[in-house]
Amino acid sequence: xxxxxxxxxxxxxxxxxxxxxxxxxxxxxxxxxxxxxxxxxxxxxxxxxxxxxxxxxxxxxxxxxxxxxxxxxxxxxxxxxxxxxxxxxxxxxxxxxxxxxxxxxxxxxxxxxxx
Ligand SMILES: Nc1ncnc2c1ncn2[C@@H]1O[C@H](COP(=O)(O)OP(=O)(O)OP(=O)(O)O)[C@@H](O)[C@H]1O
Ligand SMILES: [Mg+2]
Numbered sequence: 001x002x003x004x005x006x007x008x009x010x011x012x013x014x015x016x017x018x019x020x021x022x023x024x025x026x027x028x029x030x031x032x033x034x035x036x037x038x039x040x041x042x043x044x045x046x047x048x049x050x051x052x053x054x055x056x057x058x059x060x061x062x063x064x065x066x067x068x069x070x071x072x073x074x075x076x077x078x079x080x081x082x083x084x085x086x087x088x089x090x091x092x093x094x095x096x097x098x099x100x101x102x103x104x105x106x107x108x109x110x111x112x113x114x115x
Contacts, residue, residue, distance in 0.1 A: 001035070007106060010086040011042060014104050017079040018044035024069050025049075026100055040106040042087075051094040058084065058092075 022029035026046030065075030087104035
């Protein structure tokens with residue numbers, strides 16, 4: 001299957017941001033990638049503390065990253081908005097004590113311009 005480089009780039013950005021969130025804020029995690037003829041679905045799950053207020057977490061600049069994570073260059077609070085801007089659809093399922101599941105869909109037809 002041929003995927004446009006711009007689409008691969010968007011998927012890589014989303015996967016990177018999601019996996020770093022699972023490592024920095026979450027706990028044990030898994031990444032699943034499902035490739036169908038017309039759509040690609042990326043799902044990143046973790047068993048961490050979960051997100052209390054998803055709407056607030058999605059706001060650019062909002063971050064609860066630790067000092068240690070900030071010293072390594074994380075904590076700008078841009079990961080989730082980057083994932084939203086680079087996917088065609090994003091669904092976040094999370095609650096305190098229940099871990100986090102982020103599912104992103106990418107249409108293979110009609111690639112959207114990267115944000
Ligand atoms: N998997 C997760 N588990 C728990 N909390 C999360 C998770 N992903 C995101 N969050 C919460 O949402 C906030 C915003 O996430 P986002 O990725 O936008 O920014 P960040 O990770 O803090 O910084 P950056 O991604 O720019 O390095 C996080 O600071 C954290 O509070
Ligand atoms: Mg992040």
